[in-house]
Amino acid sequence: MNQENYKLCEKLISSTYVQQGSQAKRMHENKVRQLLEQRKWPEQGWDDQTIEILLSDLAAMDSNNFIDNCGVGEREARLASQLVARRHYRLAHGIGRSGDIAAIQPKAAGSSLMMKLTNSMVLDVIRQSGKSEGGCRYLFAFSISVHSAQAAFVVPMATGMALTLTLLAFRQKRPQAKYVLWPRIDQKSCFKAMQTAGFISVVIENKLEGDELRTDLAATEQKIDELGADNIVCIYTTTSCFAPRVPDRLEEVAKICATHNIPHLVNNAYGVQSTKCMHLIEQAARVGRLDIFVQSTDKNFLVPIGGAVIAGFEGKLLEEISKSYPGRASAAPTMDMFITLLSLGSSGYLKLCRERKELYSYLKAEMVKCASHHGQRVLETPHNPISIAMTLDGLDRDEATQLGSMLFTRFVSGTRVIAKGVIQTVNNHEFTGFGSHCDHYPHTYLTAAAAVGLRKEEVDQFIQRLDKVLAKCLKRASSHSGAASNGKMD
Amino acid sequence: MNQENYKLCEKLISSTYVQQGSQAKRMHENKVRQLLEQRKWPEQGWDDQTIEILLSDLAAMDSNNFIDNCGVGEREARLASQLVARRHYRLAHGIGRSGDIAAIQPKAAGSSLMMKLTNSMVLDVIRQSGKSEGGCRYLFAFSISVHSAQAAFVVPMATGMALTLTLLAFRQKRPQAKYVLWPRIDQKSCFKAMQTAGFISVVIENKLEGDELRTDLAATEQKIDELGADNIVCIYTTTSCFAPRVPDRLEEVAKICATHNIPHLVNNAYGVQSTKCMHLIEQAARVGRLDIFVQSTDKNFLVPIGGAVIAGFEGKLLEEISKSYPGRASAAPTMDMFITLLSLGSSGYLKLCRERKELYSYLKAEMVKCASHHGQRVLETPHNPISIAMTLDGLDRDEATQLGSMLFTRFVSGTRVIAKGVIQTVNNHEFTGFGSHCDHYPHTYLTAAAAVGLRKEEVDQFIQRLDKVLAKCLKRASSHSGAASNGKMD
Amino acid sequence: MNQENYKLCEKLISSTYVQQGSQAKRMHENKVRQLLEQRKWPEQGWDDQTIEILLSDLAAMDSNNFIDNCGVGEREARLASQLVARRHYRLAHGIGRSGDIAAIQPKAAGSSLMMKLTNSMVLDVIRQSGKSEGGCRYLFAFSISVHSAQAAFVVPMATGMALTLTLLAFRQKRPQAKYVLWPRIDQKSCFKAMQTAGFISVVIENKLEGDELRTDLAATEQKIDELGADNIVCIYTTTSCFAPRVPDRLEEVAKICATHNIPHLVNNAYGVQSTKCMHLIEQAARVGRLDIFVQSTDKNFLVPIGGAVIAGFEGKLLEEISKSYPGRASAAPTMDMFITLLSLGSSGYLKLCRERKELYSYLKAEMVKCASHHGQRVLETPHNPISIAMTLDGLDRDEATQLGSMLFTRFVSGTRVIAKGVIQTVNNHEFTGFGSHCDHYPHTYLTAAAAVGLRKEEVDQFIQRLDKVLAKCLKRASSHSGAASNGKMD
Amino acid sequence: MNQENYKLCEKLISSTYVQQGSQAKRMHENKVRQLLEQRKWPEQGWDDQTIEILLSDLAAMDSNNFIDNCGVGEREARLASQLVARRHYRLAHGIGRSGDIAAIQPKAAGSSLMMKLTNSMVLDVIRQSGKSEGGCRYLFAFSISVHSAQAAFVVPMATGMALTLTLLAFRQKRPQAKYVLWPRIDQKSCFKAMQTAGFISVVIENKLEGDELRTDLAATEQKIDELGADNIVCIYTTTSCFAPRVPDRLEEVAKICATHNIPHLVNNAYGVQSTKCMHLIEQAARVGRLDIFVQSTDKNFLVPIGGAVIAGFEGKLLEEISKSYPGRASAAPTMDMFITLLSLGSSGYLKLCRERKELYSYLKAEMVKCASHHGQRVLETPHNPISIAMTLDGLDRDEATQLGSMLFTRFVSGTRVIAKGVIQTVNNHEFTGFGSHCDHYPHTYLTAAAAVGLRKEEVDQFIQRLDKVLAKCLKRASSHSGAASNGKMD
Numbered sequence A, B, C, D: 001m002n003q004e005n006y007k008l009c010e011k012l013i014s015s016t017y018v019q020q021g022s023q024a025k026r027m028h029e030n031k032v033r034q035l036l037e038q039r040k041w042p043e044q045g046w047d048d049q050t051i052e053i054l055l056s057d058l059a060a061m062d063s064n065n066f067i068d069n070c071g072v073g074e075r076e077a078r079l080a081s082q083l084v085a086r087r088h089y090r091l092a093h094g095i096g097r098s099g100d101i102a103a104i105q106p107k108a109a110g111s112s113l114m115m116k117l118t119n120s121m122v123l124d125v126i127r128q129s130g131k132s133e134g135g136c137r138y139l140f141a142f143s144i145s146v147h148s149a150q151a152a153f154v155v156p157m158a159t160g161m162a163l164t165l166t167l168l169a170f171r172q173k174r175p176q177a178k179y180v181l182w183p184r185i186d187q188k189s190c191f192k193a194m195q196t197a198g199f200i201s202v203v204i205e206n207k208l209e210g211d212e213l214r215t216d217l218a219a220t221e222q223k224i225d226e227l228g229a230d231n232i233v234c235i236y237t238t239t240s241c242f243a244p245r246v247p248d249r250l251e252e253v254a255k256i257c258a259t260h261n262i263p264h265l266v267n268n269a270y271g272v273q274s275t276k277c278m279h280l281i282e283q284a285a286r287v288g289r290l291d292i293f294v295q296s297t298d299k300n301f302l303v304p305i306g307g308a309v310i311a312g313f314e315g316k317l318l319e320e321i322s323k324s325y326p327g328r329a330s331a332a333p334t335m336d337m338f339i340t341l342l343s344l345g346s347s348g349y350l351k352l353c354r355e356r357k358e359l360y361s362y363l364k365a366e367m368v369k370c371a372s373h374h375g376q377r378v379l380e381t382p383h384n385p386i387s388i389a390m391t392l393d394g395l396d397r398d399e400a401t402q403l404g405s406m407l408f409t410r411f412v413s414g415t416r417v418i419a420k421g422v423i424q425t426v427n428n429h430e431f432t433g434f435g436s437h438c439d440h441y442p443h444t445y446l447t448a449a450a451a452v453g454l455r456k457e458e459v460d461q462f463i464q465r466l467d468k469v470l471a472k473c474l475k476r477a478s479s480h481s482g483a484a485s486n487g488k489m490d
Helices: A003-009 A015-038 A048-060 A082-087 A109-127 A136-142 A159-173 A188-197 A217-227 A250-260 A275-287 A297-301 A315-323 A332-373 A397-409 A456-489 B003-009 B015-038 B048-060 B082-087 B109-127 B136-142 B159-173 B188-197 B217-227 B250-260 B275-287 B297-301 B315-323 B332-373 B397-409 B456-489 C003-009 C015-038 C048-060 C082-087 C109-127 C136-142 C159-173 C188-197 C217-227 C250-260 C275-287 C297-301 C315-323 C332-373 C397-409 C456-489 D003-009 D015-038 D048-060 D082-087 D109-127 D136-142 D159-173 D188-197 D217-227 D250-260 D275-287 D297-301 D315-323 D332-373 D397-409 D456-489
Strands: A151-155 A179-183 A200-204 A207-209 A212-214 A232-238 A264-267 A292-296 A308-312 A387-391 A416-418 A423-426 A429-432 A445-449 B151-155 B179-183 B200-204 B207-209 B212-214 B232-238 B264-267 B292-296 B308-312 B387-391 B416-418 B423-426 B429-432 B445-449 C151-155 C179-183 C200-204 C207-209 C212-214 C232-238 C264-267 C292-296 C308-312 C387-391 C416-418 C423-426 C429-432 C445-449 D151-155 D179-183 D200-204 D207-209 D212-214 D232-238 D264-267 D292-296 D308-312 D387-391 D416-418 D423-426 D429-432 D445-449
Touching (some): A003 A015, A003 C015, A015 A048, A015 C003, A015 D397, A048 A109, A048 A332, A048 C015, A048 C048, A082 B048, A082 B082, A109 A308, A109 A332, A109 C015, A151 A315, A151 A332, A159 A188, A159 A232, A159 A292, A159 A315, A179 A188, A179 A217, A188 A200, A188 A232, A188 A423, A188 B159, A200 A217, A217 A250, A232 A250, A250 A264, A250 A275, A292 A315, A297 A332, A308 A315, A332 A387, A332 A456, A332 B082, A332 B332, A397 A416, A397 A456, A397 D015, B003 B015, B003 D015, B015 B048, B015 D048, B048 B109, B048 B332, B109 B151, B109 B308, B109 B332, B109 D015, B151 B315, B159 B188, B159 B264, B159 B308, B159 B315, B179 B188, B179 B217, B188 B200, B188 B423, B200 B217, B217 B232, B217 B250, B232 B250, B264 B275, B292 B315, B297 B332, B332 B387, B332 B456, B397 B416, B397 B445, B397 B456, B397 C015, C015 C048, C048 C109, C048 C332, C048 D082, C082 D048, C082 D082, C109 C151, C109 C308, C109 C332, C151 C332, C159 C188, C159 C232, C159 C264, C159 C292, C159 C308, C159 D188, C179 C188, C179 C217, C188 C200, C188 C232, C188 C423, C188 D159, C217 C232, C217 C250, C232 C250, C250 C275, C292 C297, C292 C315, C332 C456, C332 D082, C332 D332, C397 C416, C397 C445, C397 C456, D003 D015, D015 D048, D048 D109, D109 D151, D109 D308, D151 D315, D159 D188, D159 D232, D159 D264, D159 D292, D159 D308, D179 D188, D188 D200, D188 D232, D188 D423, D200 D217, D217 D232, D217 D250, D250 D264, D250 D275, D264 D275, D292 D315, D297 D332, D308 D315, D332 D456, D397 D445, D397 D456
Parallel strands (some): A179 A232, A232 A264, A264 A292, B179 B200, B179 B232, B264 B292, C179 C200, C179 C232, C232 C264, C264 C292, D179 D200, D179 D232, D232 D264, D264 D292
Antiparallel strands (some): A207 A212, A292 A308, A387 A445, A416 A445, A423 A429, B151 B308, B292 B308, B416 B445, B423 B429, C151 C308, C292 C308, C387 C445, C423 C429, D151 D308, D207 D212, D292 D308, D387 D445, D416 D445, D423 D429
16 A cells, blocks of 8 residues: 555544554565665565565566556467466566566566566575675575676576577587587486587596596596687586586686686586585686586475576676577566575575585485495495485396385385496487496495485485385395306306 | 265265265366366366366375475475465476476376376367367367377477577487578567577568568578578478568478478467468468477467477477477476466367457457548558558657657557667677568558457557557657758758 | 655666556555545456455554564464465454454454445445446446445344344343244244344244235234333344245335334345345335344355345444444455455446346246246246245145255255145244245245346256256156055045 | 376376375375364374365365356355455355254355364364373373363354353243353453343452452352342353453352352353363363353464354253354354364474463563563462563553553554553443453553463563563653652642
């Protein structure tokens, strides 16, 4: 209500009550004011009521909701179903303008504001610079910051597709380049991101150091020499990944990129939740070259699947990427981020990150116990801050697959069982040992992970179920192999 | 409730009432059964209650909603905000699997079913084959069918980006080809679709025939000869467009494509709502070559902006496109389509299309009256079934722009005013006469359109407001030009 | 957003767009302003968006939603479940203050405003005086007005309980009186209303005039003489009722009440939808005495069951009734009315009433046809504007009951089958011929009704199903009675 | 989905996934099964998803939602507004049948089930008998049980109106009785409950014992002798109340009632949250006579205002009360309880009660500190487990009122300031010292309370604000009184 209407209320009920009510409304508006003024991630999360007041106000600014709108010529943002209208808070205009996904849409002031504010907050999430009060202590310990980031925006695309979009934007700048250098990581979408962009993928095999699989820097340099720096679109590294692979040696790669003047693109899919991953990016950008890092919204911020944050250190490059999206895009992932960032507040999110870190240690400790109980061990991968792998020695490929299925039907989701020697062809490229990030990893193993949002009960249930399933599978395996040896004796 | 629970209810209330209630529930389930069995667009729209029952059942099948789920390793589909959970009906897993946007996701049976059913219905929308009862009469008159279409799927992308994705998939099949032949249409995203895909755009200027701008077939053939058919990625035509441009000569282009064995891609952005556009596609595919046609979900189906339907005549090609999306994608546009298609039913949608067609005639008649009243005329563009243009002769560029602004501030959205001689650079390409689809269109003009969802009141309001604004602008212009001529006399 | 916040938005997006957006918001606020200024039922219904904006603003004024509220001592209006909070739009304080259901609650300015505005609109519904523009024609033909009504308010109670509350308030004014004179109407809750209030019910049997059952005025006068006017709490009449009973002779009763100085209470349960019922009340109040008339919210306004409107011609009396409710009451029925009245607008409601009237004629005509087809007839009850009765001659009690059940299991709800000679005891009072409003009605019959909200398809389905069921039952009955007669011959 | 539909899903996606999904749905159904089987308050709270699945299933059983329903004659449960339909989960039929608020409604199997289940759970809440696992420890310490209660049901009425309804039911059994004996408690609705029922209130003044105001048993006995036991409707006592009044001596009153064969009605408004109050009731019923005890839903269960639970020790009496409600009633308070009880589970509620008890001690300790700092003291009222009073000696009536207002405008709601000597007339009865439960309480004071749902931050904020306001008011008061004394000196 505006002041005029509050005044009219005083004819119906006592002015004291009206004034108190209008003052209370003002408190909601003050939160909005702070957001508009500072365009930072609020430290304290907002209640749902304030969030919905703001969304309702934004919706009222979009032309599809104008009471007297006359959309002759309008081909979009009319909604047939009230269920659909409600679930989008009546914001139907998407984000961006035909030429630019980060541009303001004249017909949709509200949607445009939501997009701008979300992208501002997202940049703040990435940078998380100098909060003064209250949060200090946490920030020290669990800082998720890449302070020097210059711009960031949400795109309604999978991380892989956002990487493709970035690669396509690179092409405009290096039209002659054809090769992408890529330290191997065995996830299809990572590989497809290059293929879809139409580039030739140059796979750099990882080096086994102890149990860990790490970037082979020498091989990288050698490939540059071989192909010629100018023919290389970029080096495309990865932070967050399944153990026993660990985050790439970002600093060293960044130095190589600087030396050879090659762009450097980082797949930081679920790295925002980890200070280690963010620190790697910050450091790499400081000591060498790192152009763009891309992260998933769902894997880091507990929103539905389907969005990514493209971030970088140079505003102009980011602008070129945003301008390469042909058309207006779905606002759904942006709205999910908008609501969730406001709802959590930075303190809420840092709390989740802290809990994640603690659960990582807890999960590891429990897996160590469980493994030793079954004559297995947890692989030593200290550089991987999220994923943990445990050997399944003694299981053959079928038995390992079986173990995976048994976990799945027991409602354990998200673990992966990696058997030795799997060969898989992705877009005509044949990968040996697919899943293990290298041709011949010495163990069959399973991975689990402590991702943001994990709860302690889940860990406990997992260990229980794993323990049972392991016992069953290993027993069966040993009896088989016993039978097999017997057979061999003949 | 399952039968066991209904049985238990009989201990609380009379079994007669329970049985009637369970029978009533069955009616909802029967609708679901029909959908699952036939996987067609229901003729009669569903009520919101049935839609929400189905969405709730689907949500219960996704692992993020399993009561005892233990997602150790799960990095996605956990939701922090209840507002977000509710607005997505708790379906958080997106669509597709890392390697394929149309693949089933093991952790999300419900989301996968929603995706499969939506794509099935969308194909049915496109094909609209042989409804037996009731709808016959409408289908005859307002058939929106491309009977021979083989596959279709929703992607959570703008039409332009969906065109880019298709072009990228073409690259895999014709790796050496660099050129896209494109009969000019002045919308940025159409042009950017090629640029982002990394191809060289070969602009085919339109021919002026009467007031209409039509495909220059000779120029097209000439370009093919010049560049070599093998070097051409595809010919990329357009159906729905702003008058005085009209849909491209699809049949003739299709024949050329067949002759030269060149792929043919059609931008059918808002063409589903028009039998003419759909008929053009059907015919072109029959007489020549037409590979893929892409349409916007929001421009045709009254859903929020952000989705497109990629459709075609060869299942394998469609599969290749779906497999080129690297990652899992947002399910939001799919869900919006799912809800809206069920809610409207085919009869509801055909009713909307019929009303649109009638309003097109009405809008045209009213514009003819209004134009003649101000000494202007409606351009003769009989081949354009949606958009209408009216001359603004006598207004210079500033005056025309001014008129546009005046309409905008009077809550008229969606009209476009095209002044002569605008030069605009898009991705380094300079377009003369930008907005008018040719270098030198003989008139300044404005366009309006009768798109699906338009209401008669809007047309009436538009004509009223236009009439006033025109009077004001033309008066001012004539006094200016009078002043100007006076000046010239000196 | 307040002006300050809109101003801040201009730093994010163009001020033109912000201003247009803020102007658009103002249109919503203007509707609210008009409501607050005039406190009348808007002629044009509001869209859901405006309704929800207002509800959200009201919620923000209630202390349970104050951001910094410190409710030490507060024992109420805290909500444990977000589902519950949402469904009440966070308005949790109910209506009224401990001593008065229509009083303003200091802790709940928003709820209080909603209550005041609802009651204002409800009074306007009842009075519907002199709308100037647009609605005139309808109002002439379908006026639902009791122009001289002075006050009205919604109570969260069944009509029967609202009648009890009114009777209890009467007691305070006539402490010695014990008897309520009540022209018989066979609905339990009507009778219980008196019993629960602790009064002695004096049943006035109806007179059969043609097929109609009408008020026996002579018997009424005689009872007054017998018991003494001062010992009579009130005469308690009924308008809306099942045929063949018709509305009581309100004018004549009102004159009797005036002569003897006896209060007159009218049960107008579903009479608001009928101009006849409303006219009866208006006339009765003009020519005689009529104190209070009570109507159901659900039966007249298409809201969930559970509210009533108590209306009358003297503000002070209404105030006494509202002050007799001990405690604060549920706001749910008030909110349902608030939303529904705003959503329909008076023109929407009058349209529904007009349709109802037309469907009444249609239903009657169809029943006449169906009856004559089966050798039955529709009873002549021209004074009953809503309910219609049709004979079931030839069916015995069991057969009639069976017919009722058959309709019920065929999803026909709301019809009543009345067999002859049913005896029922309600609160120790034995009613002969219960259901038929008199001891010995000459026919077995069934009733149907054209209530507001009925749709033509329902009538058609009803006639179809009735036709089949009648055929079956009458055939069975005639074969039985044949068998019986045969038996008797022996 | 039923099994047939799950089977059909297997044609769309892998049967393994379908089976897992259907198994997951089964887990929700198992919760429902347990509820239907045991009809007890679940120990573990349900998630919102399961609650909404059940509500949706119930809605599908109500005739207003039957897909092919033909409600000819139906005058209710049609809904005009979708906002209203949604907020009631489409359950529109209210609860009860015309003659009985606890009866099953044939047209609304779903609503009837919800009502039955809610009342079952509510009885379980009251009784909370022998949970075996897990909850034991809590139950021991924080048992809220009245084990011997026989029946309970929710009515959509304020506590006061529920007391009136109960009194009206008593009248049917003791038609000659006129007097209600009532140990004074100064809340309007408590007094009005008797007045509205039409009885003569006999006020028993409280006895001051230390700081506490307690039941005067001798005066009670004397009144019985004076008026004659048969002329007394009931003795009407109170448990939860504002300090310095404490719960009535229920055991002793119950013995008196037993001796004289007088019904005993207890106003247990917000007593469910306190083991002391519940224990008093249990004991009173064991050693003497206690017929009915009434409690507020909102004050105990964190639901919106407007419902009460009527409970007692004799099923037949409860049935008579439920049968005295004339009409069908709003289901809103029942639904709020249904959702909230399921959402909290007994363990969630017991946790809230435990926290409340701890906060009571904390609040008291803080008030003691604050009081002593200002030369005041907390009154010694050990028998009151919820409310705490603190002296405001030295403030005159205006100053005390002023202090109350200052707290209110500082967003402190729920405290009450009681000045000496206030005279108030309620329904013609003049109360001296109104607010303090006796004619001349020796102190001016304020009360605060630790009600269920209170948070520690609120206590801290309260103490801060109180401290400031007290300082200001006492300073002003002392300067005034100084001025006054000075004045007197002259």
